[in-house]
Amino acid sequence: MLKDILLPRRRMSEQRRGLHTAVMEGIPANIIGNLLGGPLLTAYLLYLGAKSDAIGIALAIPAFANLVQLIIAFYMHRFENRRLHILVFSMVHRTLWTATGLIPFWVPEAYWVSTYIAMFTISFICAQAGGVLWTSLVADMVPAQVRGRYFGIRNTIHWAVASLCLLIGGQILNRLPEGSGFVMLYVICAVATIWNGIELYRYPNLPLERSNESSKWKKLQKPLRDRTYLLATLFLATFIMIQNIAVPLFSFVMLDIVKLNYTWVTIITTIQMVVMMFSYYYWGNLNSKYATRTLLRWSLPIIAIACLLWSGMELLPAIFVLIVVHIVLGIGIGGYNLLAFNFIIGDTPKSERPMYIAVFSALTGITGFIGPLAGGWIYKRVEDSPYWLQSYGVSTITGALLLFMALVIGPIVLKEKKPESRRTSPKM
Numbered sequence: 001m002l003k004d005i006l007l008p009r010r011r012m013s014e015q016r017r018g019l020h021t022a023v024m025e026g027i028p029a030n031i032i033g034n035l036l037g038g039p040l041l042t043a044y045l046l047y048l049g050a051k052s053d054a055i056g057i058a059l060a061i062p063a064f065a066n067l068v069q070l071i072i073a074f075y076m077h078r079f080e081n082r083r084l085h086i087l088v089f090s091m092v093h094r095t096l097w098t099a100t101g102l103i104p105f106w107v108p109e110a111y112w113v114s115t116y117i118a119m120f121t122i123s124f125i126c127a128q129a130g131g132v133l134w135t136s137l138v139a140d141m142v143p144a145q146v147r148g149r150y151f152g153i154r155n156t157i158h159w160a161v162a163s164l165c166l167l168i169g170g171q172i173l174n175r176l177p178e179g180s181g182f183v184m185l186y187v188i189c190a191v192a193t194i195w196n197g198i199e200l201y202r203y204p205n206l207p208l209e210r211s212n213e214s215s216k217w218k219k220l221q222k223p224l225r226d227r228t229y230l231l232a233t234l235f236l237a238t239f240i241m242i243q244n245i246a247v248p249l250f251s252f253v254m255l256d257i258v259k260l261n262y263t264w265v266t267i268i269t270t271i272q273m274v275v276m277m278f279s280y281y282y283w284g285n286l287n288s289k290y291a292t293r294t295l296l297r298w299s300l301p302i303i304a305i306a307c308l309l310w311s312g313m314e315l316l317p318a319i320f321v322l323i324v325v326h327i328v329l330g331i332g333i334g335g336y337n338l339l340a341f342n343f344i345i346g347d348t349p350k351s352e353r354p355m356y357i358a359v360f361s362a363l364t365g366i367t368g369f370i371g372p373l374a375g376g377w378i379y380k381r382v383e384d385s386p387y388w389l390q391s392y393g394v395s396t397i398t399g400a401l402l403l404f405m406a407l408v409i410g411p412i413v414l415k416e417k418k419p420e421s422r423r424t425s426p427k428m
Helices: 002-006 014-036 038-048 054-072 082-106 109-143 144-175 177-203 216-223 229-259 262-287 292-314 317-344 350-381 388-415
Strands: none
Touching: 002 144, 002 216, 014 109, 014 177, 014 216, 014 350, 038 054, 038 082, 038 109, 038 144, 038 177, 038 388, 054 216, 054 229, 054 350, 082 109, 082 177, 109 177, 109 229, 109 350, 144 216, 144 262, 144 317, 216 229, 216 350, 229 262, 229 292, 229 317, 229 350, 229 388, 262 317, 292 317, 292 388, 317 350, 350 388
């Protein structure tokens, strides 16, 4: 299967071409996402003069923008040419995000942070609008029998690219003057944006299966009346809200409180990505043997333990502890990302899938938006508190809450609808 993805034959079926394109298109997308996002986004915001509360707002925007997916799902019948709309939304998203690199040249310094947040917001509204269409298209394109394995391999390739980009990005910022380093990152992303547009155009334009419901509100009621789906979604949304109080701000804590330099922060985050890269592959293989909800339930305590491990800074060197934290986090987040995606495309009826995806994205988006805002506010409030509370106290308390949810509530709401038989993945 890996050989077919990386080295496709000349005469391929439309389905095989689509699977290959989904891998290739994600490479420039990940270059942009990792040179402009993650710890380098935090670094750029600090360069622009942002404080913890503004960084919290910026980190909350992608989740908040998920709400637009509800609007897209309501009017899904108007987006029959999914490839065209994915191309338009994605290109606006990546072009605007890359254009934030021009802020220091075109905008008065007093407005740098506010201008970035405004552009970033519009960019991610477009990203999430295209996201529900992309998920719908890819769900139709990838056979159900091989979803876990395919996305495991795809994500492994993409996170290898992401890890390399982040490591290179950190070195660029360390070896060049700060302003020149960011210029270099943004130039690379401008080239990747053009490459991404070419790959997006190569997606197959599969026919859209319309919903059985003509009324918008009846479409919305379908996922809301699906009790097992809704309980699982509400639980995951709450878990994400608490998780996002701490996890998105890990880079801020390392840079601004623990005072690590760019090299160490990018090395530590790259280690997390490398672990995620391998974990995607193994989680994907496990998903061919075990039910998605079961594996999703297993991934949540791992994320909680990663937050709890910050407390090791009381006894051990900070860098050692942070490496261990991010190794564990990579395993947990890798499992969650893959399995949550498979949950929303595998446990949902095909004709109603866009609305199921939109409801999941909207609920997790609201709570995912609240989390970083709360985290930014908390770190602002503890600025004058003891160092232990600022450095590892918030993460440790968050981890304790997450572990309780994962071990006590998770098994109840993420139980399987019915036993799933063992299945094997056919070769592609």
